[in-house]
Amino acid sequence: MQKEQKAILELANEVLIPEWQKEREFQKKLEDWAKGEHARPYRPRETNGEYDAIEQNSKVPLLGLIVRIFGQGLELIDYAPGDEKMKDDLWKIWMANQMPSRQKRLWKAAFTGGVGYALALPGDPLPQIKLYSAKNMIAVYQDPEYDEWPMYAAEGTPANSSEFHFRVFDDTKVHTLGMNAEGGNVKFITSEEHGAGVTPVVRFAGEVDTEGAAEGEVERLIPIQAAIDQAKFDLQMTQTFSSFKIRYATGMAAPDNEDDAERVKLILAQDRILLSENSESKFGTLDGTDLQGYIESGKASKQELATIAQVSPKAIVGAQANTANGAEAQAADEASTMRKLSDFETVFSPSIGQLNRLTGALAGIEGAGADYNGRCTWRDSEIRSLAQIADAVAKLADDRLAIPREALWEMLPGVTPDKVKAWKSYEGDAFSELLEGIGRGSGGAVERTEA
Structure with a gap:
């Protein structure tokens, strides 16, 4: 050991x-x-x-x-x-x-x-x-x-x-x-x-x-x-x-103090029309x-x-x-x-x-x-349309191919082997059996009443 x-x-x-x-x-x-x-x-x-x-x-x-x-x-x-x-x-x-x-x-x-x-x-x-x-x-x-x-x-x-x-x-x-x-x-x-x-x-x-x-x-x-x-x-x-666009101005006198400088910046940022008394001043924008x-x-x-x-x-x-x-x-x-x-x-x-x-x-x-x-x-x-699936299953169900109908169930989307097994266990027509059960329960045949 x-x-x-x-x-x-x-x-x-x-x-x-x-x-x-x-x-x-x-x-x-x-x-x-x-x-x-x-x-x-x-x-x-x-x-x-x-x-x-x-x-x-x-x-x-x-x-x-x-x-x-x-x-x-x-x-x-x-x-x-x-x-x-x-x-x-x-x-x-x-x-x-x-x-x-x-x-x-x-x-x-x-x-x-x-x-x-x-x-x-x-x-x-x-x-x-x-x-x-x-x-x-x-x-x-x-x-x-x-x-x-x-x-x-x-x-x-x-x-x-x-x-x-x-x-x-x-x-x-x-x-x-x-x-x-x-x-x-x-x-x-x-x-x-x-x-x-x-x-x-x-x-x-x-x-x-x-x-x-x-x-x-x-x-x-x-x-x-x-x-x-x-x-x-x-x-x-x-x-x-x-x-963003940048607006500029040239030829304008520089502000004398910080308060004036901030005021000019605000004008440049918000005014739609800019004015200057200096004929040499130029205004424009730089594209973003x-x-x-x-x-x-x-x-x-x-x-x-x-x-x-x-x-x-x-x-x-x-x-x-x-x-x-x-x-x-x-x-x-x-x-x-x-x-x-x-x-x-x-x-x-x-x-x-x-x-x-x-x-x-x-x-x-x-x-x-x-x-x-x-x-x-x-x-x-795989993505398929309902029409594609129906067409394929219908063609394979042709009697000339002799493919059992139950074998085609697995081709249906979302049908698991357990579900196929459950379907195969069904015998006869479930709806007919239900009607027969209703008939037996009522003591005879089911009668239809027409309006």
Whole structure:
């Protein structure tokens, strides 16, 4: 036991804690950019309080909006394992962990920091699923591009204002360590077996390259977000100090005292007609700076952000007068977003299956741990008009295609697998059965009375 404790302490001190601290700092930066709490735009060295106020109001937190857009478009509504007999038990675990609503936190973590994690451990009466962002958990893989399960995973949780509990997971045990806020003074606390047979952590990464590095939506967009903030700051500075006309007068005698000087300033500021007894006096105005260039600069950066992020320009730039409306036009506008969401569904589906295999094995469901034939059903968030849907379903319902009518129900927007299952359980014409029941209750056939 002493040898095992020593090995875990060495692993934590030399590898896991330094890597966790490094990743935590990096993820905090990405989180700040997503929240709009990032670095301020460039400004001149010599400034005053008015500059500070303008700079503070110049941030346009669009990165957080992009994370929300993708999170809103992604929702798992059903999981069908390879063996249908396991479905109810696996879905019961998913529902018991409130994953229909909590899954959004997992997508947000993956979109913000590049990766999110789900930890599954035995529970009473069902396995428990805990979600983590990359700010609080790391996972170490022998081959990060290929391996399904990590060699080790670790997460840090504050125990109090100055100490952390640092848990290390391997394929057999959970090791709990204690350390200070700086990652020092590491102490061994306890070890417990988790019974999963693998390191019980599942990775959800939106984009992973051949080296196993994950990248989220925020990191690549930071330079464009900085350009948008700078354009907004420059616009507000110019609007505040240079956008108004300046009236001037030359050839007038200088005021003798401060009171006269203030009176002349007031006259220049308010009078519509300026008079001077000196024939050499001249009056005129200096035009204010045109703001259109600053506005166009900010709009161009927002267009660039929408293009790189693959979201609708309407969501970033705003509605424009010459933009077509209607379901078909909106669908075309969001086609790029739909393609990206489809990619996310493709890469997240195996992780959903991996998590269900893990929780199924922890719950003792026979065959769950080896079921690689599961299928995920995601909510269809694509924009379509009612006419398009009705036309498609009507054509597919053609008797010549021999498609069962019940199979077309899933194409209807908002119809979940549970609702389809409920519909299939109905027998006969419910309205006719209702009328028959009324007739039996009245002791005979229902009579119609014509007015």
